[in-house]
Amino acid sequence: MLSNAFNSISSWRNYRATPLLKLNKLQKNLKLNNIFYKDESKRFHLKSFKALGGAYAVEKISKGKKNITISSATAGNHGRSVAWGAQRLKLKCKIFVSQYVSETRVNEIKKFGAEVIRVKGDYENSLKECQKQSKKNNWKIVQDVSTKNYKYVPQLTMAGYSIMIKEISKQTNQYITHIFLQAGVGGLAAGVVAGVAKYFKRIPKIIIVEPDQADCVLQSIKSNKLKKIRIKKESIMGGMSCNEMSLVPWQILKSASDCCVSISDKNIAKTIAGLKDKKFSKISITGGECAAPGVIALIGICNNIKAKKFLNLNESSNILVIGCEGNADVKLYKQLLSKGRK
Ligand SMILES: Cc1ncc(COP(=O)(O)O)c(C=O)c1O
Numbered sequence: 001m002l003s004n005a006f007n008s009i010s011s012w013r014n015y016r017a018t019p020l021l022k023l024n025k026l027q028k029n030l031k032l033n034n035i036f037y038k039d040e041s042k043r044f045h046l047k048s049f050k051a052l053g054g055a056y057a058v059e060k061i062s063k064g065k066k067n068i069t070i071s072s073a074t075a076g077n078h079g080r081s082v083a084w085g086a087q088r089l090k091l092k093c094k095i096f097v098s099q100y101v102s103e104t105r106v107n108e109i110k111k112f113g114a115e116v117i118r119v120k121g122d123y124e125n126s127l128k129e130c131q132k133q134s135k136k137n138n139w140k141i142v143q144d145v146s147t148k149n150y151k152y153v154p155q156l157t158m159a160g161y162s163i164m165i166k167e168i169s170k171q172t173n174q175y176i177t178h179i180f181l182q183a184g185v186g187g188l189a190a191g192v193v194a195g196v197a198k199y200f201k202r203i204p205k206i207i208i209v210e211p212d213q214a215d216c217v218l219q220s221i222k223s224n225k226l227k228k229i230r231i232k233k234e235s236i237m238g239g240m241s242c243n244e245m246s247l248v249p250w251q252i253l254k255s256a257s258d259c260c261v262s263i264s265d266k267n268i269a270k271t272i273a274g275l276k277d278k279k280f281s282k283i284s285i286t287g288g289e290c291a292a293p294g295v296i297a298l299i300g301i302c303n304n305i306k307a308k309k310f311l312n313l314n315e316s317s318n319i320l321v322i323g324c325e326g327n328a329d330v331k332l333y334k335q336l337l338s339k340g341r342k
Pocket of ligand 1 (some may be wrong): 048077151181182183184185186187188189237239240242291324325
């Protein structure tokens with residue numbers, strides 16, 4: 001499945017591996033050998049790793065048919081990928097969003113020719129409505145969240161994400177010792193872990209990073225079962241503000257993760273500004289609200305002697321952080337950047 005994903009996606013028009021940057025100033029400050037930053041702001045023109053998942057799943061499940069309609073529910077970036085994937089193949093597309101999805105994100109989805117349907121309530125309501133209307137109209141649902149009876153399509157999205165690791169295996173010959181992986185429902189993290197198993201020669205330590213308001217991976221691992229949590233306040237890390245893990249990622253991450261870290265919204269704006277204003281690297285990096293958490297967690301752990309020792313982080317460590325999105329929500333990015341510069 002992973003090789004197929006790479007072969008398909010790398011044949012798409014304008015495909016290029018996203019840059020593997022170095023946070024050379026930060027690695028010096030934290031006394032680490034290397035900090036690599038995979039810059040997904042450059043992923044096609046969608047500015048997020050999500051471009052790899054939904055669009056690939058659309059291609060696989062449509063099997064060349066032209067008279068089908070694709071549907072999906074989304075918090076933003078996944079729907080954008082699905083809409084783009086449908087447009088590439090000239091398929092009709094219906095995207096369901098909750099009342100919390102910003103108008104900027106909705107407009108980005110519409111740009112790819114999809115019809116956007118707003119649903120009152122949260123993400124779960126938008127998913128239920130998507131399922132109801134899709135059943136009635138025989139639309140093909142492309143969701144990135146897996147459940148007991150819905151695994152294949154989410155697995156395709158994860159296979160799409162795994163190509164980041166295939167690219168990295170060609171971009172450096174340094175062995176990566178630690179990977180910091182942001183998680184919402186866990187699809188990104190599980191896709192990367194699958195990629196590591198296939199493409200890396202050595203298995204690094206896996207550190208999962210979540211918003212403290214939405215730490216469903218941490219809570220699930222702690223109690224050794226899938227745990228649904230209650231989100232009291234939505235995190236600014238919108239794409240990661242999820243209350244329950246996807247089933248397949250749970251099955252992968254429960255044994256593959258070495259450590260879970262949860263972080264608050266407090267340092268997001270400052271870190272976005274730091275990336276942009278070359279505080280961490282020699283070049284300026286556009287990293288959005290879900291790109292910052294990996295850097296924040298790494299700094300937090302390095303400032304905690306016990307945690308640093310536990311994870312064996314030292315001067316020979318080669319860290320990988322995933323800069324999973326750029327300014328995918330342009331308005332929010334501008335706000336956070338100016339807040340972070342104050
Ligand atoms: C933009 C965006 N959306 C969503 C997520 C979460 O991905 P997943 O729900 O697959 O864990 C991330 C990654 O942290 C992200 O950067």
